Each structure stands twice: as C-alpha cells, then as structure tokens.
Amino acid sequence: MDFGLHFKVQDLLARYAQAIDDDKLEAWPEFFVEHGRYRITTAENVARGLPLGLIYATSRAMLRDRVRALRDANVYEAQRYRHVIGAPIIRPAEDGNVRARTGFIVVRIMHTGETTLFATGLYEDEIVIDAADGEPRFAEKVVILDSRQIDTLLALPL
Amino acid sequence: MDFGLHFKVQDLLARYAQAIDDDKLEAWPEFFVEHGRYRITTAENVARGLPLGLIYATSRAMLRDRVRALRDANVYEAQRYRHVIGAPIIRPAEDGNVRARTGFIVVRIMHTGETTLFATGLYEDEIVIDAADGEPRFAEKVVILDSRQIDTLLALPL
Amino acid sequence: MDFGLHFKVQDLLARYAQAIDDDKLEAWPEFFVEHGRYRITTAENVARGLPLGLIYATSRAMLRDRVRALRDANVYEAQRYRHVIGAPIIRPAEDGNVRARTGFIVVRIMHTGETTLFATGLYEDEIVIDAADGEPRFAEKVVILDSRQIDTLLALPL
Numbered sequence: 001m002d003f004g005l006h007f008k009v010q011d012l013l014a015r016y017a018q019a020i021d022d023d024k025l026e027a028w029p030e031f032f033v034e035h036g037r038y039r040i041t042t043a044e045n046v047a048r049g050l051p052l053g054l055i056y057a058t059s060r061a062m063l064r065d066r067v068r069a070l071r072d073a074n075v076y077e078a079q080r081y082r083h084v085i086g087a088p089i090i091r092p093a094e095d096g097n098v099r100a101r102t103g104f105i106v107v108r109i110m111h112t113g114e115t116t117l118f119a120t121g122l123y124e125d126e127i128v129i130d131a132a133d134g135e136p137r138f139a140e141k142v143v144i145l146d147s148r149q150i151d152t153l154l155a156l157p158l
Numbered sequence: 159m160d161f162g163l164h165f166k167v168q169d170l171l172a173r174y175a176q177a178i179d180d181d182k183l184e185a186w187p188e189f190f191v192e193h194g195r196y197r198i199t200t201a202e203n204v205a206r207g208l209p210l211g212l213i214y215a216t217s218r219a220m221l222r223d224r225v226r227a228l229r230d231a232n233v234y235e236a237q238r239y240r241h242v243i244g245a246p247i248i249r250p251a252e253d254g255n256v257r258a259r260t261g262f263i264v265v266r267i268m269h270t271g272e273t274t275l276f277a278t279g280l281y282e283d284e285i286v287i288d289a290a291d292g293e294p295r296f297a298e299k300v301v302i303l304d305s306r307q308i309d310t311l312l313a314l315p316l
Numbered sequence: 317m318d319f320g321l322h323f324k325v326q327d328l329l330a331r332y333a334q335a336i337d338d339d340k341l342e343a344w345p346e347f348f349v350e351h352g353r354y355r356i357t358t359a360e361n362v363a364r365g366l367p368l369g370l371i372y373a374t375s376r377a378m379l380r381d382r383v384r385a386l387r388d389a390n391v392y393e394a395q396r397y398r399h400v401i402g403a404p405i406i407r408p409a410e411d412g413n414v415r416a417r418t419g420f421i422v423v424r425i426m427h428t429g430e431t432t433l434f435a436t437g438l439y440e441d442e443i444v445i446d447a448a449d450g451e452p453r454f455a456e457k458v459v460i461l462d463s464r465q466i467d468t469l470l471a472l473p474l
Contacts (some may be wrong), residue, residue, distance in 0.1 A: 003161060007322065009335070021419060021438070040451060080462050083419060084242050084419060109436060146179075242428070259334060261333065261337060263421070304425040305430075307428065
C-alpha cells in the first residue's frame with residue numbers, strides 16, 4: 001500500500017472541503033483538471049442505474065460559470081457549510097490515476113446561527129497526479145447523496 | 159510511532175464503515191477473525207462497570223446469523239446509514255495485536271429522505287494483523303454509545 | 317510533504333478530542349505549552365477583524381482554573397460531547413513550528429440521551445514539537461465557530 005499516495009488524496013479532499021467551507025468558491029474549479037467532470041446524484045438514482053444527476057459539469061469553465069451565478073444570486077452569502085470527511089479508500093485506476101471513495105457529512109449554518117445536518121453521502125473520485133507539478137486534481141468527482149430529498153437551493157459545491 | 163500500522167488500522171475502519179453504509183452487510187462478519195467478539199454497550203454501562211451489552215456476539219457465525227435476520231425482517235431496506243469516523247488512537251496490545259480507540263458519528267437517512275443524527279460513540283477495538291496475508295481484522299470490537307437512549311430498532315451493525 | 321509531521325499533528329488532535337470526550341478535563345491543559353494561548357471566537361468576528369473572543373486564556377494555569385470551575389459547577393456532569401475532526405491542513409510556521417487548520421463537528425449528548433449537533437468550526441492551531449521529548453503541543457489554539465449563536469453554557473473545552 002502506497003502511504004504517500006493515500007496521504008496526497010486525503011490532503012486534496014481536506015483542501016477541497018476547506019476551500020468551500022471558507023467561502024473561497026473561486027478556488028473550487030482549480031481542484032479539477034481542465035476537462036474535469038463534476039456530478040451530483042443520489043444513491044437511489046445510482047441503484048436504479050439512472051445516469052442523470054442533479055448537476056453535471058464537464059469542464060472548469062462550467063464550474064466557474066456556476067460560481068459566478070452563485071455570487072450574482074447572493075444565495076451563498078446567507079449561509080456557511082462545514083464538511084467532515086472520512087478516510088478515503090483508494091485503488092489504482094487506468095493510466096496511473098487513482099480512484100477514491102470517501103464518506104462525508106455536511107452541516108449548514110444559517111445566518112441566524114441555526115445549524116442543521118444538510119447532506120451526507122459518498123464521493124466517488126477519479127484523481128490525476130499531474131506529471132508536471134506532482135499535484136493531485138479531480139478528473140471526475142461524483143457526489144452521491146444518501147437522501148433523495150434535495151434542498152431546492154442546492155446551489156453550493158458539495 | 160509506526161505510520162504503516164496506524165494507516166492499516168485507519169483503512170480497516172474506513173472499509174468497515176463503507177461496507178455498512180453501502181448495505182454490503184454480508185461482508186460485515188468478514189472484518190472479524192473467526193472467533194471475533196462484537197459488543198454494543200453504552201458509556202453509562204461502562205462507567206458503572208456493567209459488563210453486559212445490548213448486543214453480544216462471539217463468532218463470525220453469530221454475526222452472519224444476525225445479518226440473515228436483518229435481511230429476513232427487511233428492517234434494513236427502509237433506511238441508510240452514513241458513518242464518519244475520527245483518527246484512531248492506537249497502542250500495542252498482547253501478542254503483537256493492536257488496540258485502537260476511535261470516535262464515530264452515524265447519521266440515519268430514512269426512505270423518505272429524512273436525515274437525523276442517529277448515534278455517536280467510541281470504538282474500542284483489538285485488531286489482529288494476519289500472519290499469513292498481512293490483513294488486519296477485529297479480534298474484538300466494542301461499540302460504546304454515548305447515549306443511553308437506544309432506538310429499539312437498533313438492528314444494524316454499528 | 318512530511319508525512320511523519322502530518323501524522324503527529326493528526327494524532328495530537330485525535331488525543332485532544334478524546335480527552336475531552338472521555339471527560340478527562342484535567343488532561344486538557346497538558347496539550348498546551350506552559351504559556352499556550354487558547355481562544356474561542358466566531359467566523360463572523362474574524363471576518364469583521366474583531367480580535368476578541370468568547371474565551372481567552374494565555375497559560376496552562378488559566379486553563380486549569382477553568383477546569384476547576386467546571387468541576388465545581390458540576391455543569392459538565394450532565395452532558396457528554398463527541399468530536400469528529402477532519403484531516404488537518406498543515407504548513408510550516410516560524411521557529412520550526414507548524415500551523416494546522418482543521419474542521420470539526422461537536423455533538424452534545426444530554427443526560428437524558430438527547431443528541432444534538434452542538435458546534436461546528438475550524439481549529440487554527442500553532443503547534444510546537446518539543447525539542448526534548450519530541451511531543452507536539454499547542455502554542456496557540458484558536459477555535460473559530462461557524463455559528464454566532466452560542467450556548468450560554470459554553471463551558472466546555474472545544
């Protein structure tokens with residue numbers, strides 16, 4: 001087992017979560033490769049073999065658009081999030097990439113201070129280690145929510 | 159400090175939790191040695207020196223029976239769980255085994271989508287590293303719940 | 317990246333959290349250096365540049381006083397806590413110290429068994445590796461709560 005690789009994946013996930021929780025949304029697309037895929041779906045959809053997700057993006061540019069829309073709508077201002085992420089389970093993938101499955105819990109903190117359990121689920125990620133700078137980035141990130149009851153304002157990155 | 163050993167324990171705990179959360183209950187007994195002990199108790203019982211638990215099993219065979227009972231009762235179908243586990247604190251035990259203490263939180267997601275904080279507590283585990291295949295397995299797993307208010311349907315592995 | 321250092325920080329945080337959750341409050345000041353600083357504040361205060369916190373201590377002696385006050389008041393007896401902590405993100409600081417940012421969730425379990433999400437936030441820590449014994453300790457621990465709605469009984473260490 002490659003501890004160094006495992007550690008790199010864990011660190012990527014921790015930085016990803018803290019960027020969102022620190023409201024540094026503009027940094028969010030940078031965790032993906034240029035044509036990285038990002039999808040949010042539910043465990044129920046996955047079990048039924050339904051490929052469609054609630055959100056689907058196929059490039060950094062689409063993720064940047066999404067961030068701009070969130071900023072324009074001011075949706076994000078009124079709330080904060082806190083992710084807590086488990087230890088990833090990793091295995092090798094094609095082309096020297098890594099696949100990681102990682103459980104997560106997200107808490108939402110409203111402007112009023114009210115704190116609720118917002119979402120739980122699993123990240124199924126494909127991670128590329130950049131040959132040039134050694135940095136890990138997401139080639140694909142699938143967010144599989146445990147609950148099918150989705151907040152209609154599901155506007156944030158998860 | 160042995161990073162490799164610590165990492166093996168963390169990985170075992172992560173795979174254990176994901177097997178349960180993925181509804182792969184049939185894999186659950188395989189995380190134990192043949193005569194592994196599994197017990198669920200409460201912090202209050204431990205503080206009072208009461209040895210008895212809510213659930214007690216002393217072999218893989220008993221755990222398999224439990225899984226079959228859960229499948230027959232269909233209790234498990236209507237709900238999902240999501241574990242988030244802290245970093246284990248480990249120390250050497252007899253015979254080259256390892257003892258690990260690890261905090262956890264479990265969220266329950268009902269069929270309706272309702273998501274609630276289900277259980278919190280501490281795992282007190284004794285882990286054997288198999289001499290043959292190098293795999294870590296539980297010789298003993300004691301689940302110490304923080305709350306004494308137990309759901310009567312406490313039917314799942316924790 | 318120094319895996320060993322990262323691991324030491326993770327282990328310090330895990331032991332810190334378990335000491336609190338195990339009600340071993342008397343051990344709590346020992347995780348700090350003699351003149352360690354401990355502060356609890358909110359994300360809102362930090363964003364506004366308000367330096368003041370809800371709680372501020374500048375030595376082990378002050379932390380010990382706080383523990384004695386908690387024991388005298390018996391506040392702590394009626395409740396338990398459970399921390400779950402993310403992977404720390406670390407970077408070097410002055411004098412060979414380490415700075416770590418770590419997300420956390422704390423659940424409170426009342427005597428009745430009622431379990432609620434109590435607090436979420438970020439630890440911003442400065443950690444010293446003791447030259448004599450190699451042990452990591454907090455030179456500073458700033459607890460930044462996500463919510464401004466603070467329980468008036470915020471009596472425990474966080």
